[in-house]
Structure formats: structure tokens, C-alpha cells
Amino acid sequence: MYTGALTIVAYFFLFIISTLHDTQQIMFSVPKLNVFERIILASGSPRRKEILENKGGLSNLIISPSTYEEENKGLVDKLDVYKYITDIAVGKVKQVALLDKSKMDGVVHTKTLYIGADTIVFHKGKILEKPTDKKDALSMLKEFRKDVDHQVCSAVVLLVFNEKNSTSQDQFEIHSFHETTDVKFTSGLSDEILEHYVDTGEPMDKAGGYGIQGLGAQLIESIHGDYYNVMGFPLYRFCQELNMFIETLQCKSLFL
Amino acid sequence: MYTGALTIVAYFFLFIISTLHDTQQIMFSVPKLNVFERIILASGSPRRKEILENKGGLSNLIISPSTYEEENKGLVDKLDVYKYITDIAVGKVKQVALLDKSKMDGVVHTKTLYIGADTIVFHKGKILEKPTDKKDALSMLKEFRKDVDHQVCSAVVLLVFNEKNSTSQDQFEIHSFHETTDVKFTSGLSDEILEHYVDTGEPMDKAGGYGIQGLGAQLIESIHGDYYNVMGFPLYRFCQELNMFIETLQCKSLFL
Numbered sequence: 001m002y003t004g005a006l007t008i009v010a011y012f013f014l015f016i017i018s019t020l021h022d023t024q025q026i027m028f029s030v031p032k033l034n035v036f037e038r039i040i041l042a043s044g045s046p047r048r049k050e051i052l053e054n055k056g057g058l059s060n061l062i063i064s065p066s067t068y069e070e071e072n073k074g075l076v077d078k079l080d081v082y083k084y085i086t087d088i089a090v091g092k093v094k095q096v097a098l099l100d101k102s103k104m105d106g107v108v109h110t111k112t113l114y115i116g117a118d119t120i121v122f123h124k125g126k127i128l129e130k131p132t133d134k135k136d137a138l139s140m141l142k143e144f145r146k147d148v149d150h151q152v153c154s155a156v157v158l159l160v161f162n163e164k165n166s167t168s169q170d171q172f173e174i175h176s177f178h179e180t181t182d183v184k185f186t187s188g189l190s191d192e193i194l195e196h197y198v199d200t201g202e203p204m205d206k207a208g209g210y211g212i213q214g215l216g217a218q219l220i221e222s223i224h225g226d227y228y229n230v231m232g233f234p235l236y237r238f239c240q241e242l243n244m245f246i247e248t249l250q251c252k253s254l255f256l
Numbered sequence: 257m258y259t260g261a262l263t264i265v266a267y268f269f270l271f272i273i274s275t276l277h278d279t280q281q282i283m284f285s286v287p288k289l290n291v292f293e294r295i296i297l298a299s300g301s302p303r304r305k306e307i308l309e310n311k312g313g314l315s316n317l318i319i320s321p322s323t324y325e326e327e328n329k330g331l332v333d334k335l336d337v338y339k340y341i342t343d344i345a346v347g348k349v350k351q352v353a354l355l356d357k358s359k360m361d362g363v364v365h366t367k368t369l370y371i372g373a374d375t376i377v378f379h380k381g382k383i384l385e386k387p388t389d390k391k392d393a394l395s396m397l398k399e400f401r402k403d404v405d406h407q408v409c410s411a412v413v414l415l416v417f418n419e420k421n422s423t424s425q426d427q428f429e430i431h432s433f434h435e436t437t438d439v440k441f442t443s444g445l446s447d448e449i450l451e452h453y454v455d456t457g458e459p460m461d462k463a464g465g466y467g468i469q470g471l472g473a474q475l476i477e478s479i480h481g482d483y484y485n486v487m488g489f490p491l492y493r494f495c496q497e498l499n500m501f502i503e504t505l506q507c508k509s510l511f512l
Contacts, residue, residue, distance in 0.1 A: 028471065057474075186496070188496075192287065193284060193285050193287070197285075200313075212483070218491060220492055224480045226477070226478055226479075227479060228473060236478075
């Protein structure tokens with residue numbers, strides 16, 4: 001009787017899984033996406049995966065996290081921020097593309113799109129990444145509750161191998177962009193509330209020490225820009241820039 | 257062998273469910289929330305449930321959808337919009353509270369918080385609710401891609417029974433507020449892209465004909481305000497207003 005009930009639950013579970021698979025849609029705002037046979041995301045972030053799969057409708061996304069080392073530059077000029085995050089995203093995606101090539105004995109798969117991304121929080125001239133510990137997370141959150149906005153900045157890099165060139169210098173076709181969203185925390189948050197939030201454990205794996213898509217939503221009064229950029233991947237701009245990238249590749253007689 | 261494998265899947269399924277339950281957190285930004293023994297949401301919207309449970313951290317939320325009838329007023333003055341949606345939210349929550357009372361043979365449960373909400377899209381002096389059909393959805397989306405913002409407006413109503421009064425006129429303590437978020441669609445969207453989106457079926461059960469939390473995310477360039485308000489429930493304001501409501505109730509010597 002007990003096993004029978006569990007079997008029914010299992011069938012229900014499998015049914016739900018199969019339904020989810022069936023309803024996956026191709027990314028409708030990028031009509032020529034089918035020029036790519038494989039799409040590889042060079043990031044282990046579950047949030048980027050969720051945005052591309054559930055909001056972007058991208059089925060069959062391949063996840064290949066990069067081990068590229070980042071180095072926090074601390075205080076920087078605002079313009080340097082974009083170069084900093086773009087360099088990291090380029091580093092990540094190149095590493096993953098070359099690893100993919102080496103797995104295929106040096107033969108490139110030309111119809112593969114590789115995607116790299118990096119996201120940081122920028123506040124008062126300082127780059128904030130993942131907190132080192134609970135104290136660090138609390139310190140970031142206390143800064144954010146003051147009455148100025150902070151910025152969430154992402155860089156995204158699109159990369160394909162260029163089959164017409166084979167030297168290490170020009171073997172890639174690369175297109176990059178960056179996106180910024182202003183975030184305003186509420187100013188009336190008590191130390192007790194912030195400590196309670198840090199105790200949930202949510203801040204620890206997130207740039208800036210909060211997750212807008214989780215319990216951190218309770219702390220945020222408003223944003224100006226793309227919500228998904230704050231979550232870690234600027235979906236709207238990605239669709240637009242990907243359309244442009246495909247046009248460029250086709251103009252260069254790649255993917256024809 | 258087959259049944260054995262399914263049983264393992266079933267156990268895994270049950271484990272995931274139990275884990276989800278264990279990690280539910282009480283709403284940390286409302287420290288005195290435990291004055292309520294029951295919290296009832298007078299809405300059948302899966303999005304409001306998700307926001308309150310997964311972002312608000314509200315465990316044990318009771319869902320009791322209202323059957324209160326809405327009537328689209330068509331073209332209205334901007335100020336009327338707030339009255340219109342607040343009236344609907346009040347109508348919904350009162351109906352559910354009275355039904356709850358009747359189920360308990362007319363004895364009120366004074367430590368129950370009832371929550372009502374209504375969300376509409378406001379564009380060029382017109383209230384837009386759920387589309388009637390695919391053609392209606394497409395027509396709304398074509399309007400939004402022009403270069404002006406549209407507004408998403410929600411009203412939320414908090415209600416408790418006042419044990420000190422029993423006449424039908426003053427048996428409720430009510431607190432309401434409304435929140436508006438500006439949404440900007442991209443201007444370069446082709447008819448083909450919008451038709452493809454409508455064909456996914458996503459627009460049909462959503463005010464304004466799109467879901468920012470779904471595939472509709474690809475259409476939206478930026479928002480100004482609270483993302484969760486566009487999704488159907490302004491979480492940040494809700495936490496703030498609920499703190500104020502609890503203070504008021506305690507000043508009136510209710511819930512002491």
C-alpha cells in the first residue's frame with residue numbers, strides 16, 4: 001500500500017518533469033538563433049542558468065563553469081568598472097571555449113555560441129563582489145540602506161570561433177556589452193532586520209551581499225533599469241545584442 | 257526493478273519537498289508578525305503566493321481565492337485608478353473574511369490577517385486587465401512597444417476583525433495602500449516577435465497581456481520602481497505598511 005502510494009507520487013513527479021521539458025520554448029526575440037547548433041554558458045551561476053532557460057526560453061543550454069581567477073581591484077574610477085568586468089567575462093569565456101576545443105582534439109565546433117558574464121556591485125567608487133564573511137555582508141548592507149542608490153553592473157561577452165582564421169590572435173569573433181541598473185534600498189532598515197537577513201545565509205554567495213530574487217526583495221524600495229541585470233544577467237540587452245552579433249557574423253559570411 | 261527505481265525517485269521527491277518546507281523563513285522585515293496566528297491571502301494568483309512565500313519568507317500562508325466580480329471601467333482619470341483598484345481589493349478581502357467567519361458559525365478569529373490585492377496596467381488613460389483573446393493581447397503589446405512608459409498599479413488591503421466592535425459597519429480594521437511601477441518596452445520589436453510571444457500562451461491570464469517574470473522578460477527594456485509590483489504584489493511596501501498596521505492595532509489595544 002505504502003509502495004503503491006509512493007509509485008503514484010513518482011509517476012506524478014515524472015509527469016511534471018516531462019511537462020516542463022515539453023513547454024521549453026526557443027528564445028522568441030532572437031529569430032535567427034537556430035544558426036547555432038550548441039550554446040555554452042561559461043558560468044556556474046544558477047541564476048544565469050534560470051534566466052536563460054526560464055525567461056529566455058533557451059532549451060538545451062550547456063553549462064560549463066569557468067575557473068578563471070578574478071582579482072578585486074578595490075577602489076576604481078567608474079569608467080574602469082566596465083573594462084574590469086568585461087576583461088573578466090572575456091577571460092572566462094575564452095578559457096571555456098579553448099577547453100571545449102581541446103576536448104575535441106583541437107577541432108573547433110564553429111556553430112557553437114559561447115557566453116561569458118560577470119556581475120559586480122558598484123558603490124562610492126568601490127567594487128563589491130561576494131562577501132568574505134557575515135561581518136562583511138552586514139557592512140555592505142548597512143552602506144546600501146543610506147539614501148543613495150548603488151549600481152549593479154554586468155558585462156556579457158558573446159564568442160564564436162572563426163573558421164576562416166586559425167592563428168591564436170584572430171581565431172575568435174567577439175562581441176561584448178555592459179548594462180547598469182540603479183538599486184535603491186529602503187532607508188529605515190534597522191540593524192536587527194539586516195542581521196536577521198544575514199543569518200538566513202542568503203547573502204554569502206552573491207555580489208553585494210543580497211539577492212533581489214530571494215528574501216533580499218524585502219530590502220529593496222525600487223530599481224531603475226533591468227531587474228534581470230540585478231539578478232546577474234541582462235536578458236533584454238542580451239537578446240538585442242545577440243541579434244546584432246548574428247547579423248555581423250552573417251555579413252562576414254560566417255554561418256551561411 | 258522498475259518499481260524500485262520509481263520508489264527511489266519518489267523518496268527523492270519527498271526529500272526535496274521536506275527540505276523546501278524546512279527552509280521557509282518567517283518574514284524577517286516584519287519583526288512583530290507573530291501577533292497573527294493565521295494569514296489568509298484572498299487571491300488565487302500563483303504569482304502573489306510565490307512572492308509572499310519565496311521572497312517574503314511567509315510560511316503557512318492560507319490561500320482563499322475571492323469570487324468578487326470586477327468590472328472594467330474603461331477610460332478613467334488617473335486618480336480614479338487608485339480608487340478603482342482599492343475598491344476591488346477591499347471587495348475581495350471583505351468577501352473572504354466574511355466567508356471565513358461564516359465557516360466558524362459567525363465567531364471571528366481575531367488573530368487572523370486577511371490580505372486582498374488587485375493589479376492593473378494603466379496606459380493612455382485606459383485600464384487594461386487580462387486580455388479577452390489573442391488579438392486583444394497582441395493589440396495591447398503593440399501599444400506598449402511605442403516609446404512611452406506604461407504603469408503597473410497595485411492596491412493592497414490589510415484587514416482584521418475588531419473584536420471590540422460587532423456591528424456590520426465597524427467590525428473591520430482596514431489599512432490600504434497602492435504602488436505604481438513604470439515599465440518601458442523596447443521600441444524595436446517586430447510584429448512577428450510579438451505574435452510569437454502571444455503564441456506561447458503566456459499573455460492570456462495576465463493584466464496587460466505579458467508576464468515580466470516569464471518569457472515576457474525579453475520584451476522589457478527597463479522598469480522604474482518595484483519589480484514585484486509588476487509581477488502582481490508590491491512586497492517592499494507591503495512589509496513597511498504591515499509594520500505600521502501592527503503598530504496601529506497595538507495602539508488601539510488590539511492584539512495585546
